[in-house]
Amino acid sequence: MATLRALRKLCQHSQQQLCSLHTSAIRQEAVVISGRKLARQIREEARVDVDNWVLSGHRRPHLSVVLVGDNPASHSYVLNKTRSAADVGISSETILKSSSTSEEELLDLIYKLNTDHQVDGLLIQLPLPGRHSELCDVDGFHVVNVGRMCLDQSTMLPATPWGVMEIIKRTGIPTLGKNVLVAGRSKNVGMPIAMLLHTDGRHERPGGDATVTITHRYTPIDQLRQHTKIADIIVAAAGIPNLITADMIKEGAAVIDVGINRVLDPETGKSRLVGDVDFEGVRQKASFITPVPGGVGPMTVAMLMKNTIKAAKNVLLYPPERVRMAALS
Numbered sequence: 001m002a003t004l005r006a007l008r009k010l011c012q013h014s015q016q017q018l019c020s021l022h023t024s025a026i027r028q029e030a031v032v033i034s035g036r037k038l039a040r041q042i043r044e045e046a047r048v049d050v051d052n053w054v055l056s057g058h059r060r061p062h063l064s065v066v067l068v069g070d071n072p073a074s075h076s077y078v079l080n081k082t083r084s085a086a087d088v089g090i091s092s093e094t095i096l097k098s099s100s101t102s103e104e105e106l107l108d109l110i111y112k113l114n115t116d117h118q119v120d121g122l123l124i125q126l127p128l129p130g131r132h133s134e135l136c137d138v139d140g141f142h143v144v145n146v147g148r149m150c151l152d153q154s155t156m157l158p159a160t161p162w163g164v165m166e167i168i169k170r171t172g173i174p175t176l177g178k179n180v181l182v183a184g185r186s187k188n189v190g191m192p193i194a195m196l197l198h199t200d201g202r203h204e205r206p207g208g209d210a211t212v213t214i215t216h217r218y219t220p221i222d223q224l225r226q227h228t229k230i231a232d233i234i235v236a237a238a239g240i241p242n243l244i245t246a247d248m249i250k251e252g253a254a255v256i257d258v259g260i261n262r263v264l265d266p267e268t269g270k271s272r273l274v275g276d277v278d279f280e281g282v283r284q285k286a287s288f289i290t291p292v293p294g295g296v297g298p299m300t301v302a303m304l305m306k307n308t309i310k311a312a313k314n315v316l317l318y319p320p321e322r323v324r325m326a327a328l329s
Helices: 002-025 035-055 072-088 103-114 130-138 143-150 159-171 190-198 221-229 296-317
Strands: 062-068 091-097 121-124 179-183 211-215 233-236 254-257 261-264 271-274 325-328
Touching: 035 072, 035 159, 035 296, 062 072, 062 103, 062 296, 072 091, 072 296, 091 103, 103 121, 121 296, 143 190, 159 190, 159 254, 159 296, 179 190, 179 221, 190 211, 190 233, 211 221
Parallel strands: 062 091, 062 121, 121 325, 179 211, 179 233, 233 254
Antiparallel strands: 261 271
């Protein structure tokens, strides 16, 4: 009888081991989040919003884009944005300026557009050629908007960080009480993302209630690894190709790749776009991951459209001290 019980126990133990091996073997890859699909949803919401706004008797929102120089990539990006504007019912114009345009001339143009109450959204396409590069601060991060964001007040958020938040929200990735690692401390991406994720979800501009750690170019790789190993969510925005690899993340982490890097493909000899994350490796361990391209990029353009609509409505909400919208491209 004792022998029979021992055999049964051995069989049960063997079945458990087989079950464990089977579960491990069939673990699914990460869900690849389609930024294009989410952006389509947001554009549809924006289209309805614009239609209702115009039907209520208001002027159609208008976006002005300033493009300096003849960079083919910049012209392509601007065309994409103006097409997106038309798609949701926003009127737009592109103001072309030569590379020889002086800083003073450009600032005068920005001032003129910023005081034109027919213009709701103002976009200065980056990069600005040559000596204009130091003018980045005028593009989208007015001290009023940054201040309101930091105080958890309603404002026009930077398009890319807002897009990241919408990806997390619409995908159903929980943030409350979670550990988040933001790789990158730039004032246009890393800092705003960290601000949005860690702030109070009960405030006027709800935050993510997460515990956020920020790393940057001077963070030693071994320390970076320590942080990524415990992170439930990783937002990679450092501009370093393949910075985040599979051995650096914990099983089931959500990984949002904001990086856009152009590298040479050794097989084709042509350049291609990659993010800050080793996509193929990390997707084997993560629960969610965004691709590059097709992840955060389309969301940035979609949120720019939402910001333009919000700016148009601010004309009526805050006419004496109108907070104008300038969006970083």
